[in-house]
Amino acid sequence: MTSLDPRQELAQRLELDQVPPANFASPDDVRTRLAAQGYLSDEAIASVTFLADRLAKPVLVEGPAGTGKTALARAVADATGARLIRLQCYEGLDESKALYEWNYRKQLLRIQAGRGEATGEEWSHLEEDIFAEEFLLRRPLLEAISATDPVVLLIDEVDRVELETEALLLEVLSEYQVSIPELGTVRAHQIPMVFLTSNNTRELSEALKRRCLYLYVGYPDVARERDIIVERVPGISSALAEQIARVVRSLRTLDLKKAPSVAETLDWARTLVLLGREEIGDEDAAATLHILLKYQTDIDRATKELLGRGKTVA
Amino acid sequence: MLNLLGDFIAELRAAGIPVSMTEHMDAARAMQAIDLGDRALVRAALATTLVKDGDHLPVFYTAFDVFFSLRSWSSAEELLNPTEDETSAPTGANAPGPRRGSGGASSTMSAEELAELLFRALRDGDANALRRGAGEAVTRYSGMEPGRPVGGTYYLYRTLRNLDLENLERRLSVGEVGELAERLARDEARARVEMLKAEIEREIRERLVEDRGSQALAKSVRKPLPEDVDVMHANREEMAQLERALRPLSRKLATRLARRRRRRRRGPVDLRHTVRRSLSTGGVPIDLRFKPPRPNKPEIIVIADISGSVASFARFTLHLVHAISSQFSKVRSFVFVDGIDEVTSLFEDADDPADAVARINAEADVIAFDGHSDYGRAFSVFHDRFAKDVTRRSTVLILGDARNNYHQAHPEVLADLHHRARAVFWLNPEPLGYWNSGDSIINQYAPYCDRVVECRTLRQLEAFVGELA
Numbered sequence: 001m002t003s004l005d006p007r008q009e010l011a012q013r014l015e016l017d018q019v020p021p022a023n024f025a026s027p028d029d030v031r032t033r034l035a036a037q038g039y040l041s042d043e044a045i046a047s048v049t050f051l052a053d054r055l056a057k058p059v060l061v062e063g064p065a066g067t068g069k070t071a072l073a074r075a076v077a078d079a080t081g082a083r084l085i086r087l088q089c090y091e092g093l094d095e096s097k098a099l100y101e102w103n104y105r106k107q108l109l110r111i112q113a114g115r116g117e118a119t120g121e122e123w124s125h126l127e128e129d130i131f132a133e134e135f136l137l138r139r140p141l142l143e144a145i146s147a148t149d150p151v152v153l154l155i156d157e158v159d160r161v162e163l164e165t166e167a168l169l170l171e172v173l174s175e176y177q178v179s180i181p182e183l184g185t186v187r188a189h190q191i192p193m194v195f196l197t198s199n200n201t202r203e204l205s206e207a208l209k210r211r212c213l214y215l216y217v218g219y220p221d222v223a224r225e226r227d228i229i230v231e232r233v234p235g236i237s238s239a240l241a242e243q244i245a246r247v248v249r250s251l252r253t254l255d256l257k258k259a260p261s262v263a264e265t266l267d268w269a270r271t272l273v274l275l276g277r278e279e280i281g282d283e284d285a286a287a288t289l290h291i292l293l294k295y296q297t298d299i300d301r302a303t304k305e306l307l308g309r310g311k312t313v314a
Numbered sequence: 315m316l317n318l319l320g321d322f323i324a325e326l327r328a329a330g331i332p333v334s335m336t337e338h339m340d341a342a343r344a345m346q347a348i349d350l351g352d353r354a355l356v357r358a359a360l361a362t363t364l365v366k367d368g369d370h371l372p373v374f375y376t377a378f379d380v381f382f383s384l385r386s387w388s389s390a391e392e393l394l395n396p397t398e399d400e401t402s403a404p405t406g407a408n409a410p411g412p413r414r415g416s417g418g419a420s421s422t423m424s425a426e427e428l429a430e431l432l433f434r435a436l437r438d439g440d441a442n443a444l445r446r447g448a449g450e451a452v453t454r455y456s457g458m459e460p461g462r463p464v465g466g467t468y469y470l471y472r473t474l475r476n477l478d479l480e481n482l483e484r485r486l487s488v489g490e491v492g493e494l495a496e497r498l499a500r501d502e503a504r505a506r507v508e509m510l511k512a513e514i515e516r517e518i519r520e521r522l523v524e525d526r527g528s529q530a531l532a533k534s535v536r537k538p539l540p541e542d543v544d545v546m547h548a549n550r551e552e553m554a555q556l557e558r559a560l561r562p563l564s565r566k567l568a569t570r571l572a573r574r575r576r577r578r579r580r581g582p583v584d585l586r587h588t589v590r591r592s593l594s595t596g597g598v599p600i601d602l603r604f605k606p607p608r609p610n611k612p613e614i615i616v617i618a619d620i621s622g623s624v625a626s627f628a629r630f631t632l633h634l635v636h637a638i639s640s641q642f643s644k645v646r647s648f649v650f651v652d653g654i655d656e657v658t659s660l661f662e663d664a665d666d667p668a669d670a671v672a673r674i675n676a677e678a679d680v681i682a683f684d685g686h687s688d689y690g691r692a693f694s695v696f697h698d699r700f701a702k703d704v705t706r707r708s709t710v711l712i713l714g715d716a717r718n719n720y721h722q723a724h725p726e727v728l729a730d731l732h733h734r735a736r737a738v739f740w741l742n743p744e745p746l747g748y749w750n751s752g753d754s755i756i757n758q759y760a761p762y763c764d765r766v767v768e769c770r771t772l773r774q775l776e777a778f779v780g781e782l783a
Contacts, residue, residue: 026349027355044361044362047362051347051348051359055340059362201565214361222505249505285494308497
């Protein structure tokens with residue numbers, strides 16, 4: 001039994017003339033090309049991105065805030081020369097904001113402009129007319145599906161929408177098509193890469209998870225975080241970056257309300273460079289800890305644990 | 315190949331990870347799309363297609379190591395691609411050979427030499443030397459006996475005990491001055507020693523796989539998912555896991571409940587909002603707007619047994635109930651052993667329920683006599699002091715195993731509380747089968763409870779608390 005390549009199969013279903021070539025040759029290819037965009041991936045990220053491309057499936061990226069979930073989608077778009085289309089999810093998002101909406105005001109104008117002549121047969125013309133593509137407002141999902149140039153679709157913070165609204169996404173995610181009752185089905189003209197991100201504030205539905213590949217992006221290990229700092233903070237020495245990465249790792253092992261994210265680590269690194277430090281002394285650390293930690297209780301705890309302050313002297 | 319995948323998925327399901335048919339097919343497809351010689355890539359591909367929850371990944375990795383152990387890797391590869399040119403990878407027959415050989419060659423090493431080898435490997439981050447050292451350590455210290463149906467925890471313990479890891483950690487972290495630098499060096503040393511531990515654990519597992527085969531071993535090393543761990547019998551590691559799982563769990567629960575409450579019922583029509591919306595449709599009110607409903611929030615009274623055996627269960631439940639306290643009009647908490655004390659103020663003062671829970675043991679005055687739970691006395695005292703506060707709006711939540719140490723039960727007190735309250739629920743962390751055995755008298759109290767619920771795992775606890783709100 002020879003089974004079809006997943007990309008071929010999807011191309012057939014979408015009735016494309018030819019199978020769009022895959023974007024990446026291997027996980028290593030993903031790694032180098034993302035690195036060229038300033039995004040340092042690890043093995044899991046590279047493998048999953050590669051597979052998503054090869055299997056033509058969306059990727060659900062989960063993990064703590066500030067670990068580069070959104071940045072991954074942006075980097076993939078840049079690396080493949082595609083346009084990034086972003087759907088920011090929020091509570092109350094509905095299909096008129098996510099998929100499409102009829103331009104009601106424009107339709108009304110069209111009817112009013114033709115008033116007087118619209119009787120009998122002409123009405124049916126008019127009706128056909130006002131439900132044409134011209135009066136359609138494309139929202140991000142439809143935009144991504146109907147695009148003819150290469151696109152990467154990013155559905156950001158999908159855990160913010162209600163469980164019921166998730167269902168809106170299912171057709172797009174599994175079939176790469178959108179059904180509009182008045183117009184028919186709009187199929188994708190190419191195979192876009194799709195990324196969904198979630199901060200895990202609620203359990204996503206099984207149906208959604210089943211349709212996606214899953215990628216958990218945790219905090220980077222010391223070596224990778226050091227490389228990220230060196231890459232993103234100009235003029236920093238490798239030794240300082242290493243030290244920063246180690247301090248942050250130690251902080252993350254403490255029981256804090258909000259562990260420092262990669263973004264905050266970078267802010268801290270920039271501050272230290274601006275201060276002209278080559279090495280973090282106890283004083284510098286105590287003075288700048290508020291850049292990494294956003295709660296007073298966290299700062300107190302970190303100062304006590306890492307710097308040995310606040311201990312009662314017997 | 316499909317058989318191997320099938321067996322692997324059966325094991326994942328047995329461990330509690332839900333794997334659907336579609337996901338099975340995706341995994342099979344992914345296997346076709348990648349280079350099967352790359353173990354890390356295969357692992358990533360299986361993880362991404364089969365596991366859809368970050369908390370399940372550790373269980374997946376354990377199962378993967380057992381089914382696709384490093385040693386059997388080259389032979390599995392041969393099995394998967396019989397036609398592939400095998401010049402690059404060593405074949406199954408001799409793959410373990412060289413490793414065995416090197417193990418044999420270095421077995422002349424003295425204990426000091428081994429310690430030195432491990433120290434250097436960790437200091438320089440030399441993965442090969444570390445692997446060799448771990449292999450040597452296992453050969454030397456674990457005292458493995460073939461054919462025994464064990465999961466290897468004991469072998470791991472024996473090996474680690476002989477290695478004197480504390481000394482190793484100390485040696486790795488010397489030579490730094492200043493509080494911060496010292497602390498960083500210590501953390502770094504600890505991380506490296508953890509690497510060694512992981513390496514030794516892996517080595518033991520590989521040898522066990524060789525000895526007994528993947529499927530038999532998988533059963534012995536299978537660990538429950540965090541939400542299925544039995545709270546009363548959790549070991550230290552599992553307890554830490556539970557503590558970590560609790561915060562995101564309560565956050566998720568709170569989000570879900572808040573949403574449900576907001577959407578559950580519509581209030582009266584909000585005229586102002588409706589008129590405003592109608593402006594865009596020429597004054598025709600197409601889109602009716604409603605006022606948010608007046609929430610009907612219950613008042614919760616928690617009465618928790620915090621004696622040794624059920625203390626951790628009480629802690630988890632108190633944490634969870636208080637984390638979603640915005641869903642209730644009021645939460646009052648009482649803890650008891652043979653005396654009873656109110657701890658509501660601890661939770662009101664702390665901005666994090668975890669802090670309050672940590673203070674309960676130190677600050678609550680719960681021991682009146684001998685420090686053995688006395689439900690009858692606790693209920694009586696509660697009744698005397700607080701019965702007037704129990705009203706038709708209060709839901710009473712009792713946490714405990716009803717092991718009364720043969721004291722007086724006083725069920726009539728609970729009967730009166732039941733009469734006053736809106737509802738009385740009892741959460742029992744013991745398995746259903748143990749109820750009413752020995753000094754457990756749950757049956758005497760059960761008639762006066764609206765429900766008695768078995769609540770052994772976080773999953774059951776979350777489900778119950780979710781229903782409550």
